[in-house]
Amino acid sequence: MKIIILGAGMTGLSAARILTQNGHEVTLLDKGRGVGGRMSTRKIELAKADHGAQYFSVKSPEFRLFIDELITEKVISEWQVPQRENVRYIGTAGMNTIPKYLAASLNIQLNEKAILIHSQSVETESGNQYPFDALISTMPTPQATELFQRSQTVLSEADQRVLASIEYDPCIAVLATLNTPSTLEGGGLLLENQPVAWIADNFQKGISSVPSVTLHASADYSQAHFEHNLQEVGKDLLASVRDWIAPESIEQVQVHRWRYSLARQRHPHSFYKLEHAPVYLAGDAFGIGNVEGAFLSGLEVGKALTSLFD
Template sequence: MKILIVGAGMAGLSAARILAKYHEVTVIDKGRGVGGRMATRKIGDCQADHGTQYFSVQSANFQALIDQLLTESVVSTWQLAQRTNIRYFGSKGMKMIPKKMSENINVILNEKVCKIVNNKLLAESGNEYFFDQLIITQPVPQIQELLNQSSIDISAKDESVLNSVKYEPCIAVMAVLNKETSIQSGGIILENKPVAWIADNFQKGISTKPCVTLHASANFSAENFEGDLNEIAQKMLESVEEFIPKSSIETYQVHRWRYSLASSRFHETFYQFDDKSIFMAGDGFGIGNVEGAFLSGLNVAEFILEASLKTVK
């Protein structure tokens, strides 16, 4: 059976790892690398996680993967001063986790899908991909855009599920510094400020030179999302000068995450469109966050496998 997965983030790769053992699986992503918001950027000699900063683990299935990655030194633990539970992050950057997960998976990058026609997926490049089952793990607004371009008729239930998932944006600033910070435990959560989070990538151990990541609050991000990036960065940096003195900043870069956090999610871990071999999965389904995305991909893969076994019988 041919299975196409759109999106090489945590959900897409989680599903692919299971399904590729039994079926012909292809993962397609518009980005230059796998991981989605599990993202790490190099700025000169510095390296910064600018998307997902860390994650927690509660389920046995996700713990099994993380334990394996711990033994392989892909993942490390992080104890934040403001949190009691252990968090995890990529030892050499968050992007290394999806990179490891994508090993032995057929992933096609720099390929943006634009239309679904029957059991065929069309890309802007002109390439065509046939499928028996399609799993889409993009943010739901991008799925809605794809469906609109495809002229696919969806049911009232489908429409209700699509409209139930909402996202908050986030503006990230990565600043290279000329000296180390004194941020306790390498990360601090702020309240009632333009900046909601500061991470010290040097203290985390992913950068060989002092470098911090700032994430703006949801309200600040929404209010300033379409604004001038340089002005936005200046406002954010000025608001945290007690932690990052202006004199310590050498350079900075800014990134907009339009769909940073699923603030309203569909209660099930995935969704199958009525009368179609098309599924939606990702952090907009179930519990959200990194673990939720992993479980979403795992659960949709298990569902497809079980259905295929019944068909064989």
């Protein structure tokens, strides 16, 4: 069976892996230059910085099996996040090492943005056509809704309710290289009722050979400043955490918008199938959310399609 997956983040990669293992012909299409989505690590000269997901935890036995595999392969390591009791996990060379590991043996077409869904194929911006028997969309639901409307995909009332029920919070991320280390204890700090919700020291995390930090603005601040001048926003956020990051230590600064950073309101099940088309919706907005939820969403939709077509 031919399966097209839109998005090569954790959900798409997880689904593709199990479907490929079960003999299906799977192609992942991603509009970006690399895999991982919000499992993202950026290089700034000699520095590295995780600027999407910062760490993750494990609750389910299915995800634990995958984590044990990653530990064996030295893809991840434990990290005791300050202000958190249970151990978390991070990529040994950055969070994007995890999706890169998953992607190693998969058929992934990068720089391929889906613009139309036909009855049995996907058309991309480059003009390519990808036939499918089933389609899995892992993109944020507002983007999926826009694609469905453009494609004149028939959506039932139930489909529309599911799509409309999911809500996201944005996040503005600031990456900065430093000429001296930050004064963060333990490599991370969660803040409440502040413009910055999270500070991470990527040098202390062990992913950067030189000092660099990542700031995540709070959902409220990000919402209020999302369309503002990013460089001014970056200066404002860095100034608010001068107690831990000395202004004179800051060298290079990059600011990134995550429009669909976190699903504030999720669909309760791990995936959803449109009523009148072989199209499945999955991602971290389905099920328990976050990194583990994204992986499990892909795993469950992959299992469902495997059992349906076996």
